[in-house]
Amino acid sequence: MSDNIAAIQKKMQRRQANTGGDHSVHQITPYEIAALVVLIIIAILFIFPLYWIITGSFKNAQDVIAKVPVWFPVQPTVDNYQRLFARPAIRWLGNTVFLCAMSMALTCVSASMGGYALAKKKFVGRGLVFSIFVCAMALPKQVILIPLLKEMAFLKLHNTLWAVILPTVGWPFGVFLMKQFSETIPESLLEAARIDGAGEARTFVEIVLPIIKPGIGALAIFTFITAWNDYFLQLIMLNDTDVLTISLGIAKLQSELSNDFGLIMAGAALGSIPIIIIFLLFQKFFTRGITMGAVKG
Amino acid sequence: MQKTARLPRQSVAMKQSRRRENIAGYLFMAPSLLFFLGFVIFPMVMCLVYSFTDYTMTSFSFAGFDNYKRMFQDAIFGKALWNTIILVLISVPVTCFFSLWAASIISKLHDRTTSFFRCVFYLPVVTGSVAVTVVWKWIFNRYYGVLNYLCMNLGLISRNMNWLGDASTALGCIITILLTTSVGQPIVLYVSALNNVDQSLVEAASVDGATNLQTFWRIKWPQIMPTTLYILVITTINSFQCFALIQLLTSGGPNHATETIMYYIYYNAFKLQSYGYGSSMGIILALIIAAFSALQFKVAKTDNG
Numbered sequence: 120m121s122d123n124i125a126a127i128q129k130k131m132q133r134r135q136a137n138t139g140g141d142h143s144v145h146q147i148t149p150y151e152i153a154a155l156v157v158l159i160i161i162a163i164l165f166i167f168p169l170y171w172i173i174t175g176s177f178k179n180a181q182d183v184i185a186k187v188p189v190w191f192p193v194q195p196t197v198d199n200y201q202r203l204f205a206r207p208a209i210r211w212l213g214n215t216v217f218l219c220a221m222s223m224a225l226t227c228v229s230a231s232m233g234g235y236a237l238a239k240k241k242f243v244g245r246g247l248v249f250s251i252f253v254c255a256m257a258l259p260k261q262v263i264l265i266p267l268l269k270e271m272a273f274l275k276l277h278n279t280l281w282a283v284i285l286p287t288v289g290w291p292f293g294v295f296l297m298k299q300f301s302e303t304i305p306e307s308l309l310e311a312a313r314i315d316g317a318g319e320a321r322t323f324v325e326i327v328l329p330i331i332k333p334g335i336g337a338l339a340i341f342t343f344i345t346a347w348n349d350y351f352l353q354l355i356m357l358n359d360t361d362v363l364t365i366s367l368g369i370a371k372l373q374s375e376l377s378n379d380f381g382l383i384m385a386g387a388a389l390g391s392i393p394i395i396i397i398f399l400l401f402q403k404f405f406t407r408g409i410t411m412g413a414v415k416g
Numbered sequence: 417m418q419k420t421a422r423l424p425r426q427s428v429a430m431k432q433s434r435r436r437e438n439i440a441g442y443l444f445m446a447p448s449l450l451f452f453l454g455f456v457i458f459p460m461v462m463c464l465v466y467s468f469t470d471y472t473m474t475s476f477s478f479a480g481f482d483n484y485k486r487m488f489q490d491a492i493f494g495k496a497l498w499n500t501i502i503l504v505l506i507s508v509p510v511t512c513f514f515s516l517w518a519a520s521i522i523s524k525l526h527d528r529t530t531s532f533f534r535c536v537f538y539l540p541v542v543t544g545s546v547a548v549t550v551v552w553k554w555i556f557n558r559y560y561g562v563l564n565y566l567c568m569n570l571g572l573i574s575r576n577m578n579w580l581g582d583a584s585t586a587l588g589c590i591i592t593i594l595l596t597t598s599v600g601q602p603i604v605l606y607v608s609a610l611n612n613v614d615q616s617l618v619e620a621a622s623v624d625g626a627t628n629l630q631t632f633w634r635i636k637w638p639q640i641m642p643t644t645l646y647i648l649v650i651t652t653i654n655s656f657q658c659f660a661l662i663q664l665l666t667s668g669g670p671n672h673a674t675e676t677i678m679y680y681i682y683y684n685a686f687k688l689q690s691y692g693y694g695s696s697m698g699i700i701l702a703l704i705i706a707a708f709s710a711l712q713f714k715v716a717k718t719d720n721g
Contacts, residue, residue, distance in 0.1 A: 266695070
């Protein structure tokens with residue numbers, strides 16, 4: 120913590136140096152120290168559920184229902200994981216990865232093309248198309264699930280992973296985000312490509328794509344994480360044990376054996392650790408996606 | 417002469433390039449438009465259509481405003497609406513205020529520490545609603561939960577509470593979990609907004625002897641207003657749609673104490689197969705959310721002068 124206080128001071132000094140200010144050095148107020156302490160306590164509360172999932176998944180049957188909570192599994196066991204993998208948990212995980220990867224790939228392709236068109240192509244009806252996209256984003260996604268279920272049944276896609284993938288790709292956020300990124304493409308580059316006689320497709324691949332690459336990265340990771348956790352859509356569309364996702368699998372364990380906390384925590388760990396690792400690896404992209412995707416004013 | 421001869425040719429060329437622009441525009445739009453129209457707009461329109469029918473497993477005929485009339489006489493719907501509004505009225509201000517407060521502190525820290533805190537507060541979102549919910553269910557458990565143990569030891573309660581099974585505490589539990597899963601995104605947005613505040617204005621204010629609080633309200637607050645507005649809207653939408661928590665923790669119980677509109681829609685449409693009635697509640701929910709968003713925009717605009 121003293122590190123942070125030093126950092127605050129350093130930042131203040133740097134700012135003052137930058138603006139050439141010579142007024143007094145920023146004092147660390149007692150308020151800032153107290154606030155930081157409170158924030159650290161709250162942060163511990165935010166980490167605790169994850170800690171409880173991981174440690175819980177290694178606890179033996181007595182420890183999980185002990186009257187005095189076992190804060191750390193002194194005698195760790197992999198029994199919970201063995202019982203988890205006796206069920207089709209690997210299959211569920213595989214389904215989830217396929218679902219997320221497919222949604223991600225299709226979203227990135229369609230949204231980067233659509234976003235570019237909305238930002239740079241002056242086609243008739245552009246304003247209208249864009250406002251419909253923005254309005255649709257503000258509507259509750261889950262309201263459309265009833266007709267969507269009927270539509271998927273009609274297309275014979277109900278109970279397949281495609282029933283979850285297709286609506287995920289259709290969600291307008293991606294197009295909106297990629298429009299924001301495409302706005303930054305300099306008009307002069309596109310003009311130069313046109314004068315050189317480059318066709319639309321070539322311009323897109325050789326000029327546009329390299330510029331919006333960071334945006335595609337942000338969208339990719341955002342879509343992957345959102346799809347991983349879109350429980351409601353998965354719940355409605357997928358019923359058979361073979362097509363369940365890991366989220367549905369955990370929910371199933373929970374409803375069948377509500378007091379077998381060890382097994383449920385093993386499932387929760389399997390469902391959350393991979394996505395947390397992906398998030399931590401790509402969090403820079405992710406943060407950028409969130410900030411760029413904010414509709415301002 | 418020359419001029420008038422060139423003009424039409426130019427406009428032909430312009431027409432051609434405009435046509436090219438149109439074709440290219442729609443070709444680039446085609447994939448996303450196809451998915452969007454097919455799997456978002458079409459179902460939305462159908463939802464409106466269903467809401468005027470008595471669509472169930474066995475029947476499908478036009479029913480006029482019957483569903484809407486039924487809704488206003490449905491006591492459980494009223495309860496669900498009431499609970500949803502309480503949930504929104506508590507979670508939206510708390511989320512916004514806490515995120516702004518946390519962001520104002522962590523944005524001043526060392527870059528690494530800032531991103532550490534940002535990750536920590538985002539963790540419950542990434543962990544996923546199901547994993548988060550099942551672990552909370554264990555924490556709240558009447559016999560084996562950590563919460564009862566801690567509260568007993570601190571002397572806050574005299575006997576084990578059935579947190580999720582008691583009508584007076586269940587909604588509070590739901591709101592607590594909802595809060596932990598909703599502050600992540602607002603904090604990220606506020607940190608970036610606060611870092612983008614014009615530093616020269618802040619410096620000028622402190623030279624003029626403004627206190628930190630004055631600097632905040634007079635300089636920073638107006639500049640981060642668009643972010644606040646966006647956060648209000650997304651948090652409202654998310655709170656209105658709170659579903660996984662309810663379905664996995666309480667299924668709307670005990671005695672509808674945690675029934676929300678979203679869960680009631682699910683229950684009617686997918687448990688009772690009343691697609692028509694479920695759709696009409698969906699339309700009402702969409703209208704309420706639209707009204708709330710519009711109101712927030714209006715209030716924020718007048719606030720801004």
